[in-house]
Amino acid sequence: MTRISAYRLRHAAQVYGREPAAALGFDKILEAVGVAPDVLADANGRVDLQREAAALETACDALQDPTFAARAGLASPGAKTLLAYLAQASDNVGQVFRFAQRFYALEDPDLSFELDGDEHHPTICLKSDIIGAHQFPRHREFLVFGLLKRTEQIAGPGFGQMSVLLECDDTDHCATLAELAGCEVSSAQKASGIQLPEDGFDFPIATSDAALRDHLLKHGEERLSQMPKSRTGMSAKVIELVRSRLPGNLPSGDEVAEELCVTRRTLTRKLSEEGTNFKSLVETARCDLAKRLLLGTDSIAQVAFLLDFADQAAFSVAFKRWTGATPAVFRKSKL
Structure with a gap:
């Protein structure tokens, strides 16, 4: 995954430091999501987008706000x-x-x-x-x-x-x-x-x-x-491959690793270095496609089938975990 400037994260740290309820230091938050705290002191410091996102989520949890x-x-x-x-x-x-x-x-x-x-x-x-x-x-x-x-x-x-x-x-x-x-x-x-x-x-x-x-x-x-024509991060490659298989049979982690010409252990390690994992990327691809399909004419059962769920009930449970709403409620809210 492409690393981005840490200026947004640096700003979030400054705001966090002014919070009365900030018992946990922002450096500890950064360490918890795999970011070296000294990146904030580096004017040219860079972080992964996923780790920036995880830091903001963790800060909200730490403040309980x-x-x-x-x-x-x-x-x-x-x-x-x-x-x-x-x-x-x-x-x-x-x-x-x-x-x-x-x-x-x-x-x-x-x-x-x-x-x-x-x-x-x-x-x-x-x-x-x-x-x-x-x-x-x-x-x-x-x-x-x-x-x-x-x-x-x-x-x-x-x-x-x-x-x-x-x-x-x-x-x-x-x-x-x-x-x-x-x-x-x-x-x-x-x-x-x-x-x-x-x-x-x-x-x-x-x-x-x-x-x-x-x-x-x-x-x-x-x-x-002067920018690379395409991202070479493992996360981007996995997302692209999984999306290419959907709707249809969902590829396993071993199948994805084989198609990307790496071992499953290497795939896991590289995704961990980018602040994510195979399951999370699969859920991202499935959730995004589920939203688009639910806005169409397919029934919820058809969407479940297209996304390779065992049945409609399993899809509904997963969709509510992803979005906080059932497929039926989500579809009704968009009409």
Whole structure:
């Protein structure tokens, strides 16, 4: 898995350190998820996305406060990255997010933006091929509320009211987050992200600078051209292979190892080094596909069959463990 800058984790550690209930040091949290604490003191420090996500989840557990991750996102300072400077030089908010689609891989190759809705009612959703929102829900809230905060910073005053979309089915938790953020937070959504105000894409950026933008775009394209054409992490390879077999018979760990030309022990070791395991990646692939199938015309029994479950009951138990809702409740909430 591609390693990303530790700046987000460094910010979360700073917010955590101000928590009155923080009895467990953040260094212990990092050690628990396999991250060397000294990465926070290194301006060029890098971590795996999965370990960043696990650290946010563990911090919430240590504080016994599921809102910590969202609060840390809302406390995000202005970023000092190429994409942040490019956003400030953009003509309007729509251009900001189109540049984000193009260049966010420079900051985090395992996350991406998807523009949903139409030009008049735009929605920005976060996507990942490596971890699903059901796997690390608090981490996804950290990212989404950070996106909300950074959009407010870039757009400036007068932009209008935004709202947050979460896949979380806990309405009480979402209501608490709504109070913290001062905006509507909708639960049980098909993806996590933010809803911009009507015609939000057309809102002008006060700091627009065409000359600077052209210079940054050229620099960004040069950096993109130097990036590897594809991820070589074992996690990405496993996810891709499992998805290629679904719907259908689920491959075993031994079969995946053989197809990837490694021993099962090597597969287990490499996945552990990337902060994950075979079972977790299989569940991620199954859960993501289950959500898409449930939004179609297939019956729940058919979805269970397509995902290689023994029966509908076994699928329902697994789906509720992944998402907190039964397949029937999930499907009804999306209609």
